[in-house]
Amino acid sequence: MWKKRIGWLILVLGLSACTPQMPDIPLFDKKVEIPLIQMDELAAKSLPQSRKTSYGTVKLLAIGTQPGSGEKKLAIVARFQLVSFEIPEGIDGEIRYVGSLRYDPRSRQVYPAHLKAVAMTFGNSSLEEYVSAAARRGLPATVASMLRKVPLYRLPDSSSPRAIRSFSVQENSVRIDFD
Numbered sequence: 001m002w003k004k005r006i007g008w009l010i011l012v013l014g015l016s017a018c019t020p021q022m023p024d025i026p027l028f029d030k031k032v033e034i035p036l037i038q039m040d041e042l043a044a045k046s047l048p049q050s051r052k053t054s055y056g057t058v059k060l061l062a063i064g065t066q067p068g069s070g071e072k073k074l075a076i077v078a079r080f081q082l083v084s085f086e087i088p089e090g091i092d093g094e095i096r097y098v099g100s101l102r103y104d105p106r107s108r109q110v111y112p113a114h115l116k117a118v119a120m121t122f123g124n125s126s127l128e129e130y131v132s133a134a135a136r137r138g139l140p141a142t143v144a145s146m147l148r149k150v151p152l153y154r155l156p157d158s159s160s161p162r163a164i165r166s167f168s169v170q171e172n173s174v175r176i177d178f179d
Contacts, residue, residue: 030161030178032153034110036065039152039174046150053142055135056084060146061092067169068098074169076112078143086130092123095143101152101176103164109151110164110176115144 040063049060059081068075076097083090095117102113117140122128155161161178168175 030165031175032155032178033173033175034153035173036067037172039065042154043150043152049146049150051142051146053138055132055138056082056087058082058139058142058146059090060143060150063147063150065152065174067171073098074100074112074167074174075118076115076147078147080139080143082131082135082139084130084132084135086132087127091127091131093121093139094123095120095140097140097144097147101164101167101174102148103161103176103178105160105162107151108155108157108159110153110155111149111151112147115147117144 043063043065047060047062051058051060060078061081062079064077066075066077067073076099078095078097079092080095081090081092096119097112097115097117099115100113102111103109104111120136120140122131159178163179165177165179167177
């Protein structure tokens with residue numbers, strides 16, 4: 001009985017020694033550093049976007065990512081155009097947001113999240129008086145909801161993290177740690 005068990009053990013060890021070893025497959029590095037300019041370039045491919053609202057049509061023209069105040073804050077500057085009954089030729093403007101990042105595991109894309117409007121300015125001061133109070137109140141929320149759908153980065157197909165653990169913003173890049 002012992003001889004039979006020892007025979008099987010020798011057979012298994014012998015076969016395992018003869019089988020080729022699996023090649024080392026590089027696993028996804030769970031830390032990614034993304035240049036801010038690369039985020040802006042990918043976002044530009046999704047723009048312009050338009051949305052009709054009760055106070056006019058808002059067209060999201062461009063976005064720019066920058067370091068925000070604090071290591072965990074990302075600043076996003078959104079350029080838009082508002083066309084309304086009062087301003088049929090449109091008025092350009094910018095809204096500055098601070099926020100964080102969100103990861104969608106299905107599409108493997110990183111999006112802006114938790115956006116808070118910090119400042120809003122209009123390009124043509126002579127038309128600014130025609131911007132309604134409803135537009136002034138609604139523009140930050142409308143532009144933020146449009147921004148949340150603009151991808152900033154797409155992970156390679158070989159990676160499959162579940163969520164963003166943390167991120168930090170340096171001078172010219174964002175470092176993201178994934179789960």
